[in-house]
Amino acid sequence: MKIGITGISAFVGYHLAKELVKKGEEVIGFSRSKGEIEKELNSSRFQFVSGDITDFHCLEDALKDTSLIYHLSAVSSERLCKGDVRRSFKVNVEGTINVLELARRNRIKVIYASSGAVYPPSSKAHCEEEAGFCGGFYAISKLTAEKYCELYHRNFDTPFVILRFSRIYGQGMKRNPIYDLFKAIKEKEEVKFYESLDSCYDFIYVKDVVKALLLAQGRDWENQIVNISSGKGILLKELVQEVEQIIGERLSVRVLEHKKSTDVLDNRKAESLGWRPEYSLKEGLKEMIGKQ
Template identity: 30%
Template sequence: MKQVLLTGSNGFIGRRLKEKLIELKYEVLELNSSNGDVTSIETLRTFNLEKIGHIFHLAAKTFVPESWMQPEEFYKVNTFGTLNILEICKEYNIDLTFISSYIYGQPKTMPISESSDICPNNPYAHSKYIAEQMCEFYSREFNVNVSIIRPFNIYGIGQNKKFLIPHIIDQALYSNEIKIKDLSPKRDYIYLEDVVDAILLTINNNKNYSVYNIGSGYSISVQQVIEVVLGILNIEKKVISEDSQRKNEMNDVVADITKANRELNWYPKYSFLDGIKKIIDREISN
């Protein structure tokens, strides 16, 4: 099997995953916002589906603050889009890798394992949880082989500057000061290359249904992110915090990644410092 379908191929993760798949000699068929609509099953049927051996489903709306303002769009794309993909997988016996999200809400214990309580606390996460439930149902009732990746906080080269880390780096490089909403929240940040490596490992996963947390296994606060960025640049800048929390903000999040270690033989290769250095180097070189 060398032909795969990649939805969301022009997105942050999809662009890099496409490059890696091509490097591995896969023929990549692409579905993205410029050539189709994942919420239309007729769009999917324009592909020669009988020749596709695997689908990587990344197409989604992802920015959490927007999900509070436009929940219907998030449910439409993230839920009904996934349903269409599952129908195609069922009909043509295609294995699926579904890219989900952090769906646990406020953690009761840490680190957070795949068996931890699930409590989505924003429309984006809830739409992904519904999509996961459909994946599980199709796996159980229609024998669709599904691997689910639950990445924690992804960062890397090419991420939109409305997300925290590129927003901080941009201000550190080009502004007189750094303005953020809150210094205290801690997150488990995982570098893009490590996420892509984990996704690729699922292509040979023979389990009928499996779910994997993908994170670093430790958390870093917004304050520490700023300190790392300024330290790499060897500069000092005034930091202004609004001390305002997002709706349903979580104070700390840490992933338990032992299942991915054990079943996929996946381990993060990039430290947070290494990842931030790579982003800054690329930004400066451009």
């Protein structure tokens, strides 16, 4: 099977492509920049195409012969979306419409990477039915893109899967509190957090994310919206203690902003479809530290 991946140069795209190639699939990666991915994969079954997700004809030329597209391309944080609202809309919404239009014309299935950001604030774990406008530029762009997936299916019978991820961590990540921790450890500096140590987050290891992306090819997942998460929250102060225990040393922590939030996703629907996380947070952190 020939599979397309948009946003291939980001860390989830790389891990996904690596696993697909290992399974013998032919993969076409589409992104504005390739970074080190061609050198890292180094396989005749992988092809990189440079292009912008907002350019439909470029996207079409690259991926029209695929039978499945993993749409991972995005401006992927509130800070970046707020910093350039027009660009984030073009990438996250218009870019998704480009992928869906390509899929409609060529009978391609789309697996869309969404986010737990689409849920309003709550102290409880979010179920899939609870998504709604919650005031952020990133959140509304992802939720709008989801609605277009549903509209294309309803009007043109374009098959889709929407996976809403909690906070993904792993080799190659560029943001989130675990990234802040590992960056500080590597550079032997104090840890800087931009939220209260009483904030509670749901972290999911990238290998479990890839497993979900692969399972989402199955018929049972088609036209479904599914949370992919650990289903468990951990306070940032507990996360720091967990890492300290693993590395055997105390960390100096400075909180730059004292806003407190809770972000946990219910994963029971994913479990009913045959997916469950294989890595506990401690196991994922240990594997990452072993590769430092």
